[in-house]
Amino acid sequence: MTEKTDWVPLPKLPGGVYAAMITEVLDEKNIPNLVKTDLAGGGLGVVAGTSTVGKPWRILVPRDNYEEALHIFESIAGTS
Numbered sequence: 001m002t003e004k005t006d007w008v009p010l011p012k013l014p015g016g017v018y019a020a021m022i023t024e025v026l027d028e029k030n031i032p033n034l035v036k037t038d039l040a041g042g043g044l045g046v047v048a049g050t051s052t053v054g055k056p057w058r059i060l061v062p063r064d065n066y067e068e069a070l071h072i073f074e075s076i077a078g079t080s
Helices: 016-028 063-077
Strands: 007-009 034-037 046-048 051-053 057-062
Touching (some): 016 034, 057 063
Antiparallel strands (some): 007 057, 034 057
16 A cells, blocks of 8 residues: 655745755755646746746645755745
């Protein structure tokens, strides 16, 4: 029987650039992660610098890795 992963979201991000930077570090630390955003409602949205206006991004990590992932998140994106 396979164990089900309990995924929890990190705080919202304003754009995909931050998501890419954070997931790169998570990958280097072997922390599983999923990236979610709602691009279905408006194509790529309006990009303004590092932000995608109106389209928040979320990174999900296993609950067991949340504290370490949050520390990485905050070191890159600032405090939540």
